[in-house]
Amino acid sequence: MTHILNFVDAINRGVANVLRWFVVAMVLVQFAIVIGRYVFGVNSIWVQESVLYLHAGLFMLAAGYTLLIDKHVRVDIFYAKVQPEIRRRIDIFGHLFLLFPSMLALLWWSWPSVRNSWKILEGPMSVGGIEAVFLLKSLIPAFCSLLLLQSFASLLRLFTHKDEA
Template structure:
């Protein structure tokens, strides 16, 4: 079981190592947009939308890694002062009854939209935009899958081994 958890952790870690370069690229593109617009008087809707695509990719695909390193949002009312055993119980409950069901529901309910977007190769939101909204929508199931996998990894460790 630990091997499965380690493989899942590696998937999200590798994804995060690739995504960190997107953050730098996103900043550089935004800088180029500002320079182009205010210094050279040049503007491109597609380039502006590329920042949206990069931002969405960074956050959607980085969510699994965020869960891995325990930097996700947590309502800390009871958790902070709880014993390690109580924290473990809260974590198991959260994964089994909150996180996994919500990710599975999101995956299920978003799939028809993603499938339809691919069927028509859904185009840009704006005239002159990126012709790849279907790619943007694909981030939703990928997000769900990466978070589900990381949740399974965390559950394996919570129930059968060391904690994450």
């Protein structure tokens, strides 16, 4: 069981290691856009959309890693002030009744759009843009899958390591 949990963690850590370079690329491309536009008077919709693609990839694909390192958004009304066992129960509830259903619903409702986008190899959002909206839409099931995998691993840890909560 530990091997499976470590494997899921390794997937999200590996994805995060790749995504770190998305941040660097975003900054460099955005800098180039500003210099190109204001210094040289040159503009490219394709280059502008590349920042959008990098940004979407970064935030959609890093969600599993964010959950892994426990830096996700938490509505902390009383969570920090309660005992570890109650925190553990809140986490279990969150995984089972909030995260799992929402990710499964998102997968279910977005899949036809993603599938159709791949069928027609959906083109750019704007004239002159990146001809790969199908890749952008593919981030939705990837986001759901990475987050569900990490949630499953976290949930298993919550059930097997009760004393470490």
